[in-house]
Amino acid sequence: MTGEGKLSLVANVSLLFAEVPYLERFARAAKAGFTAVETWWPWAEAVPEPSEVDAFVRALDEAGVALAGLNLFAGDMPGGERGIVSNPARRKEFEANLDLVAAIADRTGCPAFNALYGQRTPGGDPAREDAVAREQFAAATGKLAGTVLVEPLGRGLNGAYPLETARDAVRVVEQVRADTGAANIGLLFDTFHLATSGEDLTKVVDEYADFVAHVQIADAPGRGEPGTGRVDVAGVVERLWQAGYRGKVACEYKPTVTTEESLAWLSGVPRLGW
Numbered sequence: 001m002t003g004e005g006k007l008s009l010v011a012n013v014s015l016l017f018a019e020v021p022y023l024e025r026f027a028r029a030a031k032a033g034f035t036a037v038e039t040w041w042p043w044a045e046a047v048p049e050p051s052e053v054d055a056f057v058r059a060l061d062e063a064g065v066a067l068a069g070l071n072l073f074a075g076d077m078p079g080g081e082r083g084i085v086s087n088p089a090r091r092k093e094f095e096a097n098l099d100l101v102a103a104i105a106d107r108t109g110c111p112a113f114n115a116l117y118g119q120r121t122p123g124g125d126p127a128r129e130d131a132v133a134r135e136q137f138a139a140a141t142g143k144l145a146g147t148v149l150v151e152p153l154g155r156g157l158n159g160a161y162p163l164e165t166a167r168d169a170v171r172v173v174e175q176v177r178a179d180t181g182a183a184n185i186g187l188l189f190d191t192f193h194l195a196t197s198g199e200d201l202t203k204v205v206d207e208y209a210d211f212v213a214h215v216q217i218a219d220a221p222g223r224g225e226p227g228t229g230r231v232d233v234a235g236v237v238e239r240l241w242q243a244g245y246r247g248k249v250a251c252e253y254k255p256t257v258t259t260e261e262s263l264a265w266l267s268g269v270p271r272l273g274w
Helices: 022-032 050-063 088-108 126-143 166-180 191-196 201-211 233-242 259-268
Strands: 007-012 036-039 066-071 112-114 147-150 185-190 212-217 249-251
Touching: 007 022, 007 066, 007 233, 022 036, 022 050, 022 259, 050 088, 066 088, 088 126, 112 212, 126 147, 126 166, 126 185, 147 166, 147 212, 166 185, 166 201, 185 191, 185 201, 191 201, 191 212, 201 212, 201 233, 212 233
Parallel strands: 007 036, 007 249, 036 066, 066 112, 112 147, 147 185, 185 212, 212 249
Antiparallel strands: none
16 A cells, blocks of 8 residues: 555556566466556557457456556557557547447546657658647547546657657647536556657756646666666655645566566665555
8 A cells, every 4th residue: 555655656567577477467466566557559450349358358257456647549560550549540449449448447437548749650640640649639538537648758759759859748638628617537647668769857847847637657778677777766756746746656667687686676665555
């Protein structure tokens, strides 16, 4: 249980506990001490078979962990795609996925949803794609009771992905809020991606703390566990706390040792707890 003065820690099971098959990672996370997990979209399709969704929910229930975050379908992630929100040709695919995400949220109580923006399409019209993205994000804020997350990705790592800085993502959040009046959309603060884009993480907190709706932790460069790169994770977490952030903090890194061994870094960040 998270103690007084601590932020609640979450395991991203798309990267952590990869030593075992995906559906076994929930129990492995619980055994390691986590009470909540998050995940990228677990399936290769926007709408998998109902039996696959049932197995996913059952694994969560059997492990006794909460689902704290779920990515929407982001296209062919192994093939390099990073979202379909802004792609005009994939609107129906997005809509079908959004319906399923809402159904999963009803079953699990999931409160946060990362909708990756998507890269620019070859020969596409950026203004048109941005307009489509705003419409799709607006639809998501109306369909989902939880918070829709807008994530900037590290510069140079994800092709023509147009959101690379905190300001890029905050601008989208501001536009959707202005368009819809919805408050349930915010910035996903990812230490690895923001640091890779050259951001000063403490300055990002100072400037955009009111927009931060979810936090993900990994070191940079390399995206390993804290202590393998140059990010002052303890300092950033403390700055977030002092700025008033009280949401979840997810371990979304690639362990350089076994996942359980990689958790040794937590002893140096007293502001985080189960």
